[in-house]
Amino acid sequence: MMIRIENLHHTYNIGQPNAVVALRGIDLLIREGEYVVIIGRNGSGKSTLARHLNALLLPTEGDVWINNINTKDAQHLREIRHTVGMVFQVPDNQLVATVVEEDVAFGPENMGLPHAELRERVDEALLLVGMTPYRTRPPHMLSAGQKQRVAIAGIMAMRPRCLVLDEATAMLDPRGRREVLDTVRELHGNGVTVLTITHFMSEAVEGNRVIVMDQGRTAMDGPPREIFSQTEKLRDLGLDLPPVTQLAQRLHQRHPAFSGSLLTVDEIVEGLCRFPQPVEVVA
Amino acid sequence: MRNIVQVQDLHHTYLPGTPFEAVSLRGVDMEVAEREIAAIIGPTGSGKSTLIQHFNALIRPQMGKVIIDGQDLSDGNLDVRALRRDVGMVFQTPEQQLFEQYVGDDIAFGPRNSGFDATEVRRRVRKAMEMVGLGFEEFKDRLTFSLSGGEMRKVAIAGVLALEPKILILDEPTCGLDPGTSRELLCRIRELHDNQGVTIILVSHNMEDVAQLADRIYVLVDGQTVLDGTPRQIFSQPQSLRDYSLDVPQATQVMHGLRSRGREVRGDILTVCEAEEEICRCFGFAEGGGTGVT
Numbered sequence: 001m002m003i004r005i006e007n008l009h010h011t012y013n014i015g016q017p018n019a020v021v022a023l024r025g026i027d028l029l030i031r032e033g034e035y036v037v038i039i040g041r042n043g044s045g046k047s048t049l050a051r052h053l054n055a056l057l058l059p060t061e062g063d064v065w066i067n068n069i070n071t072k073d074a075q076h077l078r079e080i081r082h083t084v085g086m087v088f089q090v091p092d093n094q095l096v097a098t099v100v101e102e103d104v105a106f107g108p109e110n111m112g113l114p115h116a117e118l119r120e121r122v123d124e125a126l127l128l129v130g131m132t133p134y135r136t137r138p139p140h141m142l143s144a145g146q147k148q149r150v151a152i153a154g155i156m157a158m159r160p161r162c163l164v165l166d167e168a169t170a171m172l173d174p175r176g177r178r179e180v181l182d183t184v185r186e187l188h189g190n191g192v193t194v195l196t197i198t199h200f201m202s203e204a205v206e207g208n209r210v211i212v213m214d215q216g217r218t219a220m221d222g223p224p225r226e227i228f229s230q231t232e233k234l235r236d237l238g239l240d241l242p243p244v245t246q247l248a249q250r251l252h253q254r255h256p257a258f259s260g261s262l263l264t265v266d267e268i269v270e271g272l273c274r275f276p277q278p279v280e281v282v283a
Numbered sequence: 284m285r286n287i288v289q290v291q292d293l294h295h296t297y298l299p300g301t302p303f304e305a306v307s308l309r310g311v312d313m314e315v316a317e318r319e320i321a322a323i324i325g326p327t328g329s330g331k332s333t334l335i336q337h338f339n340a341l342i343r344p345q346m347g348k349v350i351i352d353g354q355d356l357s358d359g360n361l362d363v364r365a366l367r368r369d370v371g372m373v374f375q376t377p378e379q380q381l382f383e384q385y386v387g388d389d390i391a392f393g394p395r396n397s398g399f400d401a402t403e404v405r406r407r408v409r410k411a412m413e414m415v416g417l418g419f420e421e422f423k424d425r426l427t428f429s430l431s432g433g434e435m436r437k438v439a440i441a442g443v444l445a446l447e448p449k450i451l452i453l454d455e456p457t458c459g460l461d462p463g464t465s466r467e468l469l470c471r472i473r474e475l476h477d478n479q480g481v482t483i484i485l486v487s488h489n490m491e492d493v494a495q496l497a498d499r500i501y502v503l504v505d506g507q508t509v510l511d512g513t514p515r516q517i518f519s520q521p522q523s524l525r526d527y528s529l530d531v532p533q534a535t536q537v538m539h540g541l542r543s544r545g546r547e548v549r550g551d552i553l554t555v556c557e558a559e560e561e562i563c564r565c566f567g568f569a570e571g572g573g574t575g576v577t
Contacts, residue, residue, distance in 0.1 A: 041461040145327070173326045240466065243533035269537060
C-alpha cells in the first residue's frame with residue numbers, strides 16, 4: 001500500500017468568479033504502515049488534501065496514486081474507496097442503521113460479500129474497536145466516543161489498508177478522545193496505515209510523522225520530535241507546541257541538563273524522576 | 284458579589300409522557316456571580332446544552348428554578364426579548380449561522396432588529412468588531428463567506444456582542460480552531476470579561492482552556508452537578524474527573540505523575556508556567572541564575 005501525490009493542485013469552483021485555491025502543489029509519498037498526522041491552521045488545505053485520498057475530490061492539476069491506481073481512473077473508484085476509508089468529525093452524520101452491528105455491516109454488505117464473511121468481518125471490526133458488547137444497541141443511544149468507534153468499525157469492516165481521520169476527535173469529551181486514539185493506535189499496530197488531521201498538538205505526537213500544511217503547501221514534514229523542536233516556525237504557521245513540550249522546553253532553559261524535546265506526560269515524569277529532589281527543599 | 288445566574292434543583296425531561304421520554308437534567312444547582320467566568324464541563328450527553336438553553340429561555344424550567352439577573356424564568360410575563368438581549372448565546376460552530384453577504388451587515392442584524400437607529404447600530408457594530416479583534420474598516424465590507432474559519436467564528440461572536448449582553452454564554456468556543464486562533468480567541472474572551480465586565484459562562488471539553496479561563500467550574504454528570512469549585516480544587520482530583528469521562532490539563536497530569544512517583548510537588552497546578560515554577564523549585568533547577576518566566 002502506498003500513496004503517491006504528485007504536484008497536486010485543487011481549486012474549488014475552478015474557472016468561476018468565486019474560485020478558491022486550496023492546494024498549490026503538493027508532493028508526498030506515504031508508505032505502508034506509517035502513522036501520519038497532518039496539522040496546520042484553519043484554511044491551510046488539510047481536509048482538501050485528505051479528501052483526495054479516496055477520490056472524494058479529484059485533482060484540478062497533478063495526480064494522486066493509491067497503490068499505483070490513479071484516483072482519476074473512474075473504473076477503479078470502488079477499489080480505491082475499499083483501500084482508503086475515511087472517518088469525519090461529526091459521528092452522528094456517519095451512522096446509517098438503527099442497530100450497531102447493522103451499521104457496521106452497511107459497507108461490507110454493499111461490497112456484495114457472502115453472509116458468512118459479512119458476519120466474520122462485522123464481528124472482527126467490533127472487536128477491534130472494543131464495541132462488541134454494544135452490538136445490538138441502537139447507535140443513537142451511545143456516547144459520542146462510542147459512536148465514533150462504531151463509525152471506525154464500519155470502515156474497518158471493509159478492511160481498508162489505510163484509515164484517514166479528519167478531526168475525528170474534535171467533538172468528543174476527553175474519554176471519547178482517549179478511546180478513539182487508543183483504537184487508532186491499535187489499528188496502526190495491526191498494520192493499518194493511518195493518516196489523521198487534528199488541531200490538538202497533544203494528539204500530533206501519536207504519529208511517527210507530522211506534516212505541517214500552510215496555504216495549500218506542505219511547510220514542514222518530519223518526525224514529531226523534530227517538528228516540535230521548532231517553536232518559532234510553528235508559531236508563525238499558526239500552531240503551537242503540545243503543553244508537555246512547552247513545559248520541557250521551559251525546564252530545559254532553566255536547567256540545560258534536562259531535555260527540551262519531550263513529547264508526552266510519561267516522558268517528562270520519567271525524565272524528572274532521574275533528577276534527585278534536593279532534600280532541603282522537601283523539608 | 285451578587286449572583287447574576289441562579290439555578291435551583293432544575294429538572295428537564297424531553298418528550299415527557301411519550302415512549303421517547305428522555306430525562307436530561309435531574310436536579311442541577313448552580314450559581315454564577317456577576318463578572319465571574321464560570322465553566323461547565325461534563326461528558327457528552329450530561330445535559331450541558333440543555334442547561335445553557337435555559338439561560339436565555341430557549342427552554343423554560345419544567346421543575347426547579349432559573350433566576351437570571353433577578354428575573355424568574357418560570358414567570359409567564361417574562362420579557363423574553365429583553366432577556367435575550369441581556370444573555371448572549373454563542374452556539375457551537377456559530378459560523379454556520381452566518382447568513383448576510385457582508386460582515387458588517389451580519390453583525391448589525393441583531394441591533395437593527397432591536398430597533399436602534401443607524402448611528403447606534405454603527406457604533407455597536409464597530410465596538411463589537413473591535414472586541415473580537417476584527418478591524419472595523421478592514422472587515423465591515425468583506426464578503427462573509429470569503430473569511431477563514433477563525434474569522435467567521437469571530438464575526439458570529441461579534442454579532443452576539445453587538446447586543447451588548449451582560450452575560451455571554453459560549454458553547455465550545457475553540458472547537459475546530461487551530462492553536463493560534465484558539466489562543467487569540469481565549470485572550471479576547473478574557474479581555475471582554477476584564478474590560479467590559481461581562482459575565483461569562485463557558486462550556487468546553489478542552490481542559491486546558493477551562494484551566495486558563497475559569498474562576499469556577501461546575502462538573503455536570505448525568506444531569507446533575509457532581510462537583511463544583513475553583514479550577515485548583517477541581518483539577519486536583521484527577522481520578523474523580525477520569526471516572527466522569529473527563530481529564531485534567533497536561534501540566535496538571537505531569538504534577539500528578541510526579542506525585543505518584545513519590546515526588547513532593549503541588550498537585551493543584553493548572554498551567555505550564557505554574558508547573559515550570561513548581562518543578563524548578565522542587566528540583567532545585569536554575570539555582571542562583573534562572574532566566575525567570577519567559
